[in-house]
Amino acid sequence: MTAIPEPSPPAARTSRAGRNLPAAIAVGVLLLGLVGASLWFRPEPFVALVAVVVGAGLWELRTAFARRDIVLPIWPLLVGGVGMVVSARMGGPEGLLVAYVLTVGAATMWRVLDGPGRAAVRDVAAAAFAATYVPFLAGFVVLLLGLPGPQDDRWLVAVFILLAVANDTGGYIAGVLFGRHPLAPTVSPKKSWEGMAGSVLLTTAVGVVGAHWVLDKPFLPEAGLPWLGSSLVLGLVLGVMTAITATVGDLAESLLKRDLDLKDMGSLLPGHGGVLDRVDSMLVTAPFVYLVLTVAVPGPAA
Known part of the structure; x- marks a missing residue:
């Protein structure tokens, strides 16, 4: 009697970016919760x-x-x-x-x-x-x-983290749905100009909401206010700048990994790779967000 072969276990669901999507989402939510909990008290x-x-x-x-x-x-x-x-x-x-x-x-x-x-x-x-x-x-x-401000300075960190999340989320969704034109095919073939546009749109939205709610700025520019005195202008600056610097940071790490013949810097975070694979864009973005907020928030830094 011929033995019936056992079915092979189903392969992990991967995204167009080549990642285990459920693991990536679960780890991402867990990391976001960990950051929020560390800032809470x-x-x-x-x-x-x-x-x-x-x-x-x-x-x-x-x-x-x-x-x-x-x-x-x-x-x-x-x-x-x-x-x-x-x-x-x-x-x-x-x-x-x-x-x-x-x-x-x-x-x-x-x-x-x-x-x-x-x-x-x-x-x-x-x-x-x-x-x-x-x-x-x-x-x-x-x-x-x-940095000082109308609200607790921990909210400024929260805005920075949400800008980074918005960059990744907007870029991923727009890239998967509309990505047709490679951004840097020799460095990161899966990145597209459409994904970059998605990053700009979502980071700008988060920047405008964050500037209005956390920094308590008026939505439209008003006479007598500095050029970053409105949430619309500040949100646009934060959104566009975050999308550009985060993409540069991600491409820089991709170039480094290509030179080292690595797919990921590590394997600590399932669905993401290593710690540097998760924070590469944040590292390059952080100085620029800090400089912009130094100008935008009232009063000297503590």
């Missing part, structure tokens, strides 16, 4: 969460660079990365800059003491890149907690 849990993300991102870079025999001095980078996050909270922009310089200096000394030569120069350059790309840029998210 006091800012310190959120600062700790940023420090954890920085550490995980640096570790992923260390593993990825090792594929090209590049050795990151990981311990001074980890200690300095956490120091940058804490310094951004306690000392503002000046504290972040001082901690950044000390981190690069410590990583340089650590690596040079292991032995000079051309390899040391390469590793030191990689360490400076890692310190800049992950903890220094992440420090600007923490700096948002030091």
